[in-house]
Amino acid sequence: MTAATFSQWMSDIQQRTETALDCALPAADIAPARLHEAMRYAALGGGKRVRPLLVHAAGQLSGATPERLDRVACAIEMIHAYSLVHDDMPCMDDDVLRRGKPTVHVEYDEATALLVGDALQTQAFLHIADAPVCDSPQGQIAMIRQLALASGSRGMCGGQAIDLAAVGLQLSLAELEFMHIHKTGALIRASINLGVQCGRRLGDNEMASLDHVGKVIGLLFQVVDDILDTEADTATLGKTAGKDAASDKPTYVSLLGVNRARELAEEMCADALGRLAAFGDASQRLAELTRYIVRRQF
Amino acid sequence: MTAATFSQWMSDIQQRTETALDCALPAADIAPARLHEAMRYAALGGGKRVRPLLVHAAGQLSGATPERLDRVACAIEMIHAYSLVHDDMPCMDDDVLRRGKPTVHVEYDEATALLVGDALQTQAFLHIADAPVCDSPQGQIAMIRQLALASGSRGMCGGQAIDLAAVGLQLSLAELEFMHIHKTGALIRASINLGVQCGRRLGDNEMASLDHVGKVIGLLFQVVDDILDTEADTATLGKTAGKDAASDKPTYVSLLGVNRARELAEEMCADALGRLAAFGDASQRLAELTRYIVRRQF
Numbered sequence: 001m002t003a004a005t006f007s008q009w010m011s012d013i014q015q016r017t018e019t020a021l022d023c024a025l026p027a028a029d030i031a032p033a034r035l036h037e038a039m040r041y042a043a044l045g046g047g048k049r050v051r052p053l054l055v056h057a058a059g060q061l062s063g064a065t066p067e068r069l070d071r072v073a074c075a076i077e078m079i080h081a082y083s084l085v086h087d088d089m090p091c092m093d094d095d096v097l098r099r100g101k102p103t104v105h106v107e108y109d110e111a112t113a114l115l116v117g118d119a120l121q122t123q124a125f126l127h128i129a130d131a132p133v134c135d136s137p138q139g140q141i142a143m144i145r146q147l148a149l150a151s152g153s154r155g156m157c158g159g160q161a162i163d164l165a166a167v168g169l170q171l172s173l174a175e176l177e178f179m180h181i182h183k184t185g186a187l188i189r190a191s192i193n194l195g196v197q198c199g200r201r202l203g204d205n206e207m208a209s210l211d212h213v214g215k216v217i218g219l220l221f222q223v224v225d226d227i228l229d230t231e232a233d234t235a236t237l238g239k240t241a242g243k244d245a246a247s248d249k250p251t252y253v254s255l256l257g258v259n260r261a262r263e264l265a266e267e268m269c270a271d272a273l274g275r276l277a278a279f280g281d282a283s284q285r286l287a288e289l290t291r292y293i294v295r296r297q298f
Numbered sequence: 299m300t301a302a303t304f305s306q307w308m309s310d311i312q313q314r315t316e317t318a319l320d321c322a323l324p325a326a327d328i329a330p331a332r333l334h335e336a337m338r339y340a341a342l343g344g345g346k347r348v349r350p351l352l353v354h355a356a357g358q359l360s361g362a363t364p365e366r367l368d369r370v371a372c373a374i375e376m377i378h379a380y381s382l383v384h385d386d387m388p389c390m391d392d393d394v395l396r397r398g399k400p401t402v403h404v405e406y407d408e409a410t411a412l413l414v415g416d417a418l419q420t421q422a423f424l425h426i427a428d429a430p431v432c433d434s435p436q437g438q439i440a441m442i443r444q445l446a447l448a449s450g451s452r453g454m455c456g457g458q459a460i461d462l463a464a465v466g467l468q469l470s471l472a473e474l475e476f477m478h479i480h481k482t483g484a485l486i487r488a489s490i491n492l493g494v495q496c497g498r499r500l501g502d503n504e505m506a507s508l509d510h511v512g513k514v515i516g517l518l519f520q521v522v523d524d525i526l527d528t529e530a531d532t533a534t535l536g537k538t539a540g541k542d543a544a545s546d547k548p549t550y551v552s553l554l555g556v557n558r559a560r561e562l563a564e565e566m567c568a569d570a571l572g573r574l575a576a577f578g579d580a581s582q583r584l585a586e587l588t589r590y591i592v593r594r595q596f
Contacts, residue, residue: 091408122450137435152420
């Protein structure tokens with residue numbers, strides 16, 4: 001589709017996401033300065049930006065403008081960043097390292113981490129409502145609604161609650177999948193759906209097919225995460241490795257073994273790529289990104 | 299305006315708010331059931347419903363339908379409920395009693411309280427985006443934006459951060475006002491502004507005047523809260539009394555003394571009522587509510 005290599009494209013999106021987030025977050029010298037500084041600490045300068053990459057790759061399927069995709073990508077990344085800040089807190093995963101830096105409650109304090117997460121969530125909804133992200137205001141309201149559905153008690157946040165309740169339990173594969181469809185899957189799926197909606201309207205069948213792709217990529221991402229958590233070391237991951245096994249959390253690896261988990265990832269990848277092939281050249285970046293998610297080392 | 303007495307009207311709005319919240323929150327038997335049960339515990343069955351009362355009273359100024367007002371009232375009350383759940387947590391105010399019941403982290407656990415607050419915030423944005431709340435989709439997007447502004451780092455959540463930073467400090471009256479304009483004022487002001495916007499469009503001068511009323515009522519509410527915190531007992535308040543003095547937080551009473559604080563409340567009340575008089579009968583409930591806020595005993 002374009003002359004740039006995938007890695008050039010990826011690096012370009014990561015850079016423009018950083019710039020867009022920098023503009024979308026309140027400046028660190030605006031009162032309350034400490035809160036704003038900590039929000040920026042949590043959201044800027046790190047992360048693979050998988051969700052923004054998915055938003056931009058999906059936007060190519062509907063010819064969306066980069067400006068609208070930046071806005072949606074920032075809103076989704078703020079939701080993701082808030083969830084990490086709260087998940088890392090002592091009453092949740094109690095983690096001290098994130099993206100190679102001390103977590104927010106370690107660098108600042110617990111009360112600030114709580115407020116940073118709260119305010120990043122609000123900022124996400126402020127940002128996606130702050131300027132047009134699709135051709136009609138009705139469409140924009142529908143997108144805000146989808147972002148909320150994907151993030152809330154029946155999406156990401158609900159997945160977190162299911163995860164908490166699952167510690168120490170023997171889950172079936174179906175139950176593990178149910179947890180991950182919520183916990184990480186919902187926001188990844190929303191990244192693709194919302195990215196597409198930034199551009200021209202696609203047919204219902206096309207949207208349904210892309211929704212399936214989003215669901216598969218969401219689970220795929222988690223399967224690979226579980227494999228990496230078993231195999232990589234803390235320095236490579238930028239977060240504490242082996243955490244899940246240590247805290248007796250069920251994972252695809254603990255349930256299936258690492259070899260079957262790898263096979264499952266390859267099967268899911270083939271499923272997603274098969275669907276994307278029907279979209280021709282317009283799906284190039286999303287297909288490349290799917291392959292990257294399976295092959296990534298961190 | 300209507301034949302019902304103020305106390306009948308108030309009781310009617312409180313009841314319909316309870317019913318509307320009951321419908322707006324996911325049922326307690328939907329997975330994740332424990333999270334949904336705890337969200338309902340936090341939001342239902344208590345509270346004075348001051349913000350919903352303000353939404354409905356303000357809606358009378360523009361002839362808004364009760365259904366739209368219920369929707370906006372529920373969204374604002376969910377934001378308020380989330381802020382209480384998080385404020386009560388050990389890393390913030392560490393309070394065990396709220397609305398006469400154990401706080402969420404006491405009744406459930408800290409991790410659940412964190413997720414309940416997170417999910418209630420998301421639910422608020424889902425709810426206000428889920429059906430029309432004004433005559434145009436553009437207007438609805440503007441209302442979502444205003445709700446986010448009032449709740450986020452430059453509104454309620456920012457006020458909480460300023461409050462945290464102020465413990466043990468000697469604030470000036472201007473600094474105390476700056477904190478409260480954010481912490482409680484922003485959402486109260488938004489209740490009036492958003493309630494009005496559910497109905498027919500008012501002129502810019504009228505909206506500016508009502509915005510001033512909202513700002514004054516927001517501060518007034520806090521001045522009265524500070525007086526009550528000094529004078530009432532825990533049983534009457536339904537939350538731990540004397541907390542602010544005990545935790546060395548600056549209040550209007552600690553800064554002005556109780557008599558001057560009372561005078562200030564009366565002056566603010568007169569200011570708001572003076573503005574509302576220009577709206578004639580349509581401002582009846584908002585005027586009554588303003589007087590009620592000054593005279594309330596809990």
